[in-house]
Amino acid sequence: MQLKVAIYEHDHLQGPEDATVTLVEYGDYQCPDCVRVHPTVKLLQRRFGASLRFAFRNFPLAQIHPFAEPAAEAAEFAAAHGQFWEMHDGIFERQSPLSSELLLNLAKKNGLDVDAMAEALKRRAFLDRVKQDFMGGVRSGVNGTPTFFVDGKRHDEGTDFETLAAGIEAVRSRLDVKLLQR
Amino acid sequence: MSNLLAAGVIAPEFRLHATPDQTVSLSELKGRPVILAFYPADWSPVCGDQMALYNEVLPEFRKHHAEIIGISVDGVWCHAAFAKARNLHFPLLADFEPKGAVAQMYGAYRTEGFSERALFVIDKDGVVRWSYLSPVAVNPGADGILEALESLQRELAYAT
Numbered sequence: 001m002q003l004k005v006a007i008y009e010h011d012h013l014q015g016p017e018d019a020t021v022t023l024v025e026y027g028d029y030q031c032p033d034c035v036r037v038h039p040t041v042k043l044l045q046r047r048f049g050a051s052l053r054f055a056f057r058n059f060p061l062a063q064i065h066p067f068a069e070p071a072a073e074a075a076e077f078a079a080a081h082g083q084f085w086e087m088h089d090g091i092f093e094r095q096s097p098l099s100s101e102l103l104l105n106l107a108k109k110n111g112l113d114v115d116a117m118a119e120a121l122k123r124r125a126f127l128d129r130v131k132q133d134f135m136g137g138v139r140s141g142v143n144g145t146p147t148f149f150v151d152g153k154r155h156d157e158g159t160d161f162e163t164l165a166a167g168i169e170a171v172r173s174r175l176d177v178k179l180l181q182r
Numbered sequence: 183m184s185n186l187l188a189a190g191v192i193a194p195e196f197r198l199h200a201t202p203d204q205t206v207s208l209s210e211l212k213g214r215p216v217i218l219a220f221y222p223a224d225w226s227p228v229c230g231d232q233m234a235l236y237n238e239v240l241p242e243f244r245k246h247h248a249e250i251i252g253i254s255v256d257g258v259w260c261h262a263a264f265a266k267a268r269n270l271h272f273p274l275l276a277d278f279e280p281k282g283a284v285a286q287m288y289g290a291y292r293t294e295g296f297s298e299r300a301l302f303v304i305d306k307d308g309v310v311r312w313s314y315l316s317p318v319a320v321n322p323g324a325d326g327i328l329e330a331l332e333s334l335q336r337e338l339a340y341a342t
Contacts, residue, residue, distance in 0.1 A: 001323075031229040063237045063269040064228055138239055143323035144230025156320070 001141035001154035007055055010129070012075075012084045014045065015053035021171050022053045023164075024149040026137040029072060029091045030065035030098050031145045033159070038092040040161050047165060051172055056088060058133040059145050067098040069130060074103040076126035077117050078110065086110045151175075185289040186300055186315045193218075193304045194287040198275040199258050206251065206273055208308065215248040215334055216304040217327055220290045220297040222318055224256045224264035224274075232299065232321045237270050239324045246331040248303075251275055255282050255296050292318070303330040 003024060007013070025041065027034040045052060058075075060068030071091050078087035090106040091098070100121070107117045120126060137147070141154060148155040150167045157163045187193070193216075197207035208216065221232055228234060233252050236243075243250050252274040256264070261274040277284045277297065285297035292298055299316040312330035316322035 001325075028229065033229050061229065061234055061238055063271075064231075064234050134238070135242070138235075138242070138324050138328070141323045141325045143232070143235060143321035146229075 001156075003149040003152040003154070004140040005136035006152075007053075011055045011057070012079060012088070013053060013055050014085065016050050017053070019053035020051040020175050021048070021151055021168050022055065023168060024055045024057060024152075026057050026059035026133070026140075026142045026145060026147045026149075028058075028060045028065055028068045028145040029075070030068040031061065034146045035092055037146050037159050038089075040159065040164065043161055044164055044168065048168060048172070052168065057137060058130045059137045059142055059147070060130065060134065061145065067100075069127065070100065070121055071098055071103060072130045072133075073121055073124065073126040074107065074117060076129050077120045078107070078112060080126075081112055083110050083112060087112075186298075186313050187288050187290075187302065187310055188313055189311050191310045193302065193308050193310050194284075196284045196287065198253070198277060198284060200273040200275055201262065202258050206275060208304070211249050212308055213306050215246060215306060215331060216302075217243065217248055217250040217331075218253060218288070218302040218304065219250060220253050220285055220288065220300040220302075222292075222296040222299065223254055224260050228268075230321055231268065233264075233270055233274070234268050235321065235324060237268065237272070239328075240271055242324075242328060243331070246335060248331055253277050253284060253297065255285070290315070301327060303327060303334070305334055 007022060045054060058072040060072050062069045075084060075087045078084050087106055087110060094102055096102060104114050104118060107114050146159060151171045155167050193208060195208050197205050200206045236250055250272045255277050257278045258276045261276055265274055282291045282297060285291035290298045290300035299318055299322055301314045301322055302310055303312040305311045311334060314322060314326050
């Protein structure tokens with residue numbers, strides 16, 4: 001399966017633009033497997049440094065995870081104020097179950113306007129943005145969470161550190177060889 | 183390996199229980215596209231569950247006026263508990279007695295005693311227009327279904 005939506009200006013990105021490999025995660029803030037994979041992504045970023053760019057896209061399974069959409073919307077609200085990754089990390093690294101209160105506390109902690117966020121969540125101001133990620137994921141064959149794409153190709157193997165690292169390394173060494181041959 | 187019914191074949195008629203006192207037949211749904219999603223069993227892990235995914239994509243299916251139906255060999259009570267736990271908003275049919283008979287008609291039954299992960303898009307006249315067999319451990323996602331529905335819609339646009 002190929003990623004149908006290329007990296008674009010609304011993506012949440014970490015790592016340099018000219019990184020050798022781009023890793024895209026479709027995730028759900030209430031999905032236990034996504035919570036588990038969050039530190040793995042951090043380790044991958046440390047392992048690959050400037051040769052890895054990472055993008056996170058929303059894929060909330062709202063009917064089974066009632067707080068997945070509000071959490072994604074809260075992260076998008078934070079993004080609109082330049083605080084996406086602070087909110088993203090805060091939600092995944094939470095020490096208590098996901099709730100509206102937790103989202104508002106995280107907003108406060110990150111110096112965001114709590115009332116404005118509560119209002120945005122109430123009006124569902126960022127839901128379209130979240131749904132846009134979701135449908136792009138569906139088109140690309142995302143079939144559950146978390147789903148990773150390594151340089152545009154769906155990673156169908158495991159989501160443990162070793163397996164993801166091997167997937168990234170395979171692409172990186174192939175591309176490095178190409179660069180040397182030029 | 184199953185011998186899946188292919189595009190162009192008239193979709194075999196069936197009538198199965200959706201709830202203990204309610205049945206659904208394919209012919210009742212004539213006039214709009216039908217998505218048949220055979221799957222091995224209820225209760226696969228939540229975040230990668232095929233039915234949970236279709237539940238989320240339901241508004242897109244509805245844009246095409248399509249009905250989606252899940253079918254497995256699980257019984258009605260199992261389906262009821264599963265649908266409730268996952269908050270599913272479409273019917274799950276019990277291919278329970280004789281076990282797997284409908285899956286067999288569609289070439290989607292495994293000798294181990296459950297159905298394949300197999301998808302069919304049937305047009306408004308009851309003809310199979312697209313079918314897909316996924317490895318049993320792999321959730322096939324919804325992209326193929328949406329593409330099949332879109333190609334049906336394009337045909338209709340040309341015809342009118």
